[in-house]
Amino acid sequence: MESILAYAIAILAAPLFPGIILKVKAFVAGKKGPPLLIKYYTLAKLFRKGSVYSTSTSFLFRMGPAVSMAAAVMALLFCPLAGMIPVLSFQGDVIVVFYIMGLGRFFTILAALDTASPFEGMGSAREAFFSMLAEATVFMVLILFYRLNGSLSFSGYFSGDNPITLTGPNGSLLLLVIVSMFMILLTENSRVPVDDPMTHLELTMIHEVMILDHSGPDLALIELGAFCKLIFYSVFIAHLLVPAKALEGPLYDVVFVVAVGAIYVAIGITESIMARLKMNLVPKFILTSFALVSFAAILTTMGFI
């Protein structure tokens, strides 16, 4: 019951956190910025609207938003939130989760290609290529965690007898994982330096360009899915940051939520102090994260740790 409650709160709170990013960016640029609840207002606005469909699109175009939203919401089901056990959990769920999110992306790409717009085709190509590279890092992290912990489920990683935590015996390796996963978070959630969520320039977009033709409730579903995906990655990193055994009960939950908030602040600061990468440098950026995790994995196989 508690887990379901936590799950519901996570989904309801997901649109709040991107407001933090906007506030941080505005603060650094010397501006007031939009209200913290801006994403709720946006969602409310979009849900009130109607959707416009091009006559050249098929059912795939309409499926895209629903599937991508459902995939992101489902992924959160397996994710332990703060001190709670996840709603669903079984051995091997980590692989299921990342492929469920892959399924969401697959349908987003199909919907984009369905519009036959040259922009959306370009965006799809970039998204497919970059997330393919990001997948390598993610699976390297899973391999590493398996070696450290012997588990293949999120609850096993973070709440078992032998949790993966910074204060554990292999904490130093996790520093590399945290940096890599933050890079993957930026990549998978189309943040600077990989993508620019603020731009209106179709030719430079990756994720945004794929959803250009979606409107109204469809767009709202996509946005909600994106918020859930961002919170999924943030929670993942927060688990690595906050020591599981050192704190108990409600204090742990509070620290955990603060850590999630801090990750969003870190995204805001990253976006304020650096420009986007040139498109042809993005693969190098993603593969750097892969290299960092591989390094950590190699250290475990060589018996140093």
Place this chain on the structure above:
Amino acid sequence: MADLLRITNGERIPRAAIPSLALEEFLQALSDFVKADGYIVQLFAYRDGASNRLLAVLRNEALYVAGTEVGDSFPSLTKTASKKFHMFEREIAEQYGIRPEGHPWLKPVRYHANYAGRPDVFGNDYSVDIPGNYDYFTVEGEPIHEVAVGPVHAGIIEPGHFRFQCAGEEVLHLEIQLGYQHRGIEKMLTQVPQKRLPIICEGIAGDTSIGHNLCCCQAIEALAGLQVEKGASMVRVIGLELERIANHIGDLGALSGDVAFNPPAAYFGRMRGEFLNLLQVLCGNRFGKGLVRPGGVAHIMGAEQHGLIAKKLVEITPEIKNVCDLLFSAHTVQARFDNTGPVPLELAKELGLVGYAGRACGLPYDVRTAFPTERYTDLPGNTNATTLGDVNSRAAVRREEIMHSLSLIEMMLGQHKGEHKSVQMQQYQLAPSSLVVTLNEGWRGEVSHCVLTDDAGRIQRYKIKDPSFHNWTGLAMSLRNQEISDFPLCNKSYNLSYCGFDL
């Protein structure tokens, strides 16, 4: 050059003095001139009685003019002499139905019926409201994909169509088709009452209202024999430089925003507003409309305005320096700007790029030093340190120009003593059968107006050339073998005018 008449900027020439060459001689003279490091300022057609005539204004270290009579067609110089003729010849074909024979890429510049009521060179029916009936350059092959952008864009910008031929992310060729904002200004200027001329010229390109209007007013002054007071001339310089600073700062901010580096974008956006506000202090309009009028300026710069501008400049100069440092010292920004959209010097020469686009490639041409008018005769020129032709150079040149312009305004404020009269637009008797060519360094580069009067002193032909007319081709060439995702950045580094081109 023996065949060409040497003239000066803003000088009234009797039409009888313009050398009228035979067509072959004229084309040969143009070809020779351009091949010997000469550039075209104006090349246009006009009707004279029953015949068509061509008029060319050329520049190297000096300005030259020559004319000829032409029939229904003439041999194109684009293929045989230089690419500099490319757009001019297409424009002649479109405006007067005179075909440049052998032109390698003859298609409309703006899509309108010709002024002379002759059969259309392109075979278009202009009563049909279609975006344009013309070919685009295509690259064929399995790995090639074509991306069409515009004419309706996602941002609040002007309409223009961009056609990319790409292999993956790499752009092989970009073709730019404009004309969506064609308003028929050149034709209109020969028909409206004289007192509307400055107002219409202020609207040729809204961000260059002072630059274009200054050209118009100087032309009227030359034809009507008006003198401009020294004080009024200083105010004109201040206005033109404020316009330059406001636009350059706005563009540096936009460049920063395009690479997702937000802080300078926000700061520059605010500063652009401060300079627009200074223009409002000067003339009551944030875009400098209503400032320049034939014979002087319409608004007196009194002690109050003088003080406000001087005070603001002292306050804002260090801020500009700091934010420029922030932008140009960020290594992630440098990584985006460096080597993006380069145009080599040889190509820039061949295309005849002007303004900061040319200076960033190493072409130092600046009307303010080459053919100075107003107080520019006494003012120092600028030099540019970074001239590699890429986005970084274009950004660096703008930074240097902002600093230079600030110092020019400071000098003007220092020299501006006492009052000058305010002039309003009146009806002037223009000198009959005359030609005047005016050039000014607008913020984008060389703005040129050319006015021909008939034997009653009415304006017979009014020819406008915005620097964008030269530089759009530069943007297209910048994209060769670049990534398509860098197009918005390259585009912003030029920030060319659509309406100034479309007229």
